[in-house]
Amino acid sequence: MYSFDVVKPTSVADAVSALSQDEAQPLGGGQTLIPTLKQRLASPSVLVSLSGIAEIRGVCKMDDGRVSIGGGTTHATVAKEAAAHYPALADLAGNIGDPAVRNRGTIGGSLANNDPSACYPAAALGSGATIVTNNREIAADDYFQGMFATALDEGEIVTEVRFPVPEKAAYMKFEQPASRFALVGVFVAKYADGVRVAVTGASEGGVFRWSEAEAALSGNFDTSALDGLSVPGDGMISDLHGSGDYRAHLVAVMTKRAVAAAH
Template sequence: MYSFEIESPTSVADAVAALGKEEAQALGGGQTLIPSLKARLAAPSVLVSLKNIDEIKGVSINGDTVTIGGGTTHATVAAEVGSAYPALADLAVNIGDPAVRNRGTIGGSLANNDPSACYPAAALASGATIVTNTREIAADDYFEGMFTTALEEGEIVTAVKFPVPEAAAYIKFEQPASRFALVGVFVAKYADGVRVAVTGASEDGVFRWSEAESALSSNFGADALDGLSLSGDGMISDLHGSGDYRAHLIAVLTKRAVKAAA
């Protein structure tokens, strides 16, 4: 670690002002950023903690839309969205361990866009809308690659709006030490079609599997995926698994997610 200043504003306006300082960076729950600081992969001179901003915390359910404040912890999501969106609650309750779930936030996860994080798959498969202090961004336009998003400097994720699907499930194959997704697949069925999002696998970060979406939109059953596969090219290959292995897992987990959703 190295020395840096830390500020703890109590409003979004004050946080945006603090982020205007040179080399300032927002700090949510710190579950991605703090390890990055320790590894010297990030070197901000000012950390702007968002933990004291109550206006970006909480869950609201309005008809077929679940809105979650960007500063809401995984534990709160797990506890409060189950009645409206069970698959999303199930995803949240299986993130990390209790310490991670009680500190990590949905906004921090989406802002950092870790290639193995779970929430990006939920947001993309749900066709969610990421709300910031300045605008609203469709999930399809938000994720731009590994650790890269459409957020501009000084922009804060204040909320995420999830349209509730007719059926959904998230299945992940965990890396045992970190409990991050070696591969995770979120399947969501809506009246106008099925969306399938994959995390943990691609070198470009979270992505939609369009071939599976087309097949499942015609027949929402695991057998609709028979014969479909992905290439290992462009998939992450490391000590935990090769690109081909991850590609194989995507097909397996997608079938399991469809069965769980159905």
């Protein structure tokens, strides 16, 4: 790597101030950023570590029934502390990467990076979550804007994610075995007003909602409602791990598995 400074603020206000410096970049758990630095694909002059900010860590049940997770909360903590409040989300977090990744990576870092194969974007979009930053609240439907693209402004920090708890939910992931990223992952959540289905790992545009499946499952929350439904292979990621058509096939398969698991 190359020379850069590291600062470790202890409050959101101090972090925002540090990020106002030229070429400053936030550092969450570093699971994506550190390899990027090693490959010289990013060259910040200052890294602003968010790991020392206690106010953006932790899991709690809100008065309105939602589950609030601080942006600096590690995957391992989500897996443990969200289990009593939102089991499907806790299960998702407990199957991200390996123990080293789960004990360093954070939900805020994952959502800010918005890797097209990451798991948390499917949970946030599938749950209709609200992403809270130091400046505003952003609905998940407005937050994700394409591969590695989000609604975040420069220097904006994910401080909290608020998840409405569904009646039933499950996440099923077909893993790429080396990285444990999702070759295709589907999060299904059933609410009183309908079903949400979010797909990660498949599309060149990043995480997306499968509206046809949502409509079918809102009428009949059963795997049979998905019979005959499919997504087109056009626009799906095609690489050495699988073609676009293969990923499109997996979308239907993993959605059925998620619905079955939710029951």
